[in-house]
Amino acid sequence: VIVTFIDRIDNIHKHNKYLMLLLEYIRYRIPEFIHYILPVAALATTLLSLGLLTKFNEITAMKACGISLYRITLPVVLMAVLVSFLSFYLQENILPNSNKKVEEIWDKINDVPPRSYSYLDRRWVLSKEKNRIYHYNYFDREKSVFSQLSIYDFDPSTWSFQRRIYSERGYLSEGHLSLANCWYRDFVNGRPTKFEKSEKMDLSVVEDRSYFMKERKVPEQMSYRELGQYIEELEERDFDTVRFKVDLNYKVSFPLASLIMTLLGIPFAFSMGKRGTLVGIGLSIVIAMIYWGGIGIFKSLGYLNYLDAFLAAWGPNLIFGLIGLYLLFTLRT
Structure with a gap:
């Protein structure tokens, strides 16, 4: 505890933070x-x-x-x-909760933007097949609705960009994604070749609602069971x-x-x-x-x-x- 206090006190002084913040940091490190x-x-x-x-x-x-x-x-x-x-x-x-709290306080001490773990904060999600990236402003877990959804399709073998799709609303159902007020742009060799708007578009997806609701943590912030499930997903x-x-x-x-x-x-x-x-x-x-x-x-x-x-x-x-x-x-x- 004393060594940690001496080692971290410089960061408190450097970023002009209150000493109580360091004491709170140490308090959450005691279980570790x-x-x-x-x-x-x-x-x-x-x-x-x-x-x-x-x-x-x-x-x-x-x-x-x-x-x-x-x-x-x-x-x-x-x-x-x-x-x-x-x-x-x-x-x-x-330890999973205390380690997460330690990281949050340490980021606060060093004026680092807080890291996102909850599905409410995540905006970028890689598809299961690793050929599509989803970016959205908000995901309604109750209605399975995306707000301001962008979809980026690419070739995973060459990482070449193939298509971008944008929709004001995306309605997710089992194996299906319905887009409203959308447009898409195709790319060949990194250059746009086609652009088209549409009132409605349907896509086949393998991800379900639970896939977009998972929290992303580091191993130190997971239990044995959570880490085992995370390994299976990877x-x-x-x-x-x-x-x-x-x-x-x-x-x-x-x-x-x-x-x-x-x-x-x-x-x-x-x-x-x-x-x-x-x-x-x-x-x-x-x-x-x-x-x-x-x-x-x-x-x-x-x-x-x-x-x-x-x-x-x-x-x-x-x-x-x-x-x-x-x-x-x-x-x-």
Whole structure:
């Protein structure tokens, strides 16, 4: 929070904005901070709590009573599972809205025009077949009526402009678009060849009403389900979805990071517990830095399509999880 405040305060001064706007920006970023700090907190808590028990021989006393290390660590693992569920809940129910709000406030601080996500604000829509662009002033969702509709037809293989159609009103029905008070102009090799006005014109379309009502968001502002549906839509239109598939898998893998860090921290806590609290804190920082570095590397390789989307998102978890399980099962219980 402090680092963010120091980093962003220059923008407040540069654009002559009120300090309260920055405080509101930070307030909406707190859920994101919590989401990303949970794995580090789980690791540090595991190292410190079990390390202190080891340092003061509490673990030795439990083992003398016949309690195995696995039984001792079971509550810690269960707490890590709960933390993972909390992380997933934050990601699915809170972060999409808070991230959108953060972006809106940041644009306001920097005097950037607000970005459009709602169908009420969008004016340009690419057709499913990628050979037509719709531009309109307003779309009435109840009556399925366009106001001041322009349609641009082009050849998707060469991007050559073929026709422009304009209509004061466009009435959308299933597989059909009726235009009123319209005109059209044909183009050949980029030059106009024909112009004609008409009281009425009918077009065949594959888009339905729901297609023009969808919100467009970035992955950070979508839940797992929304992003999955968005990927399906893009694939139907033959768009590249590599980055989105990596982000989709990451939405499941990252919440489990708290559990992975706990499994990794348990054996280190028992083996290094008597070396002091500072050692535990330092070790948790080192492990967290390596883990975050691994996430960045694997995601970058996934974005570049050098790694499968699943492996790009789950690679660090698999590596650290297997190391943690190996160290855990080789402990003397």
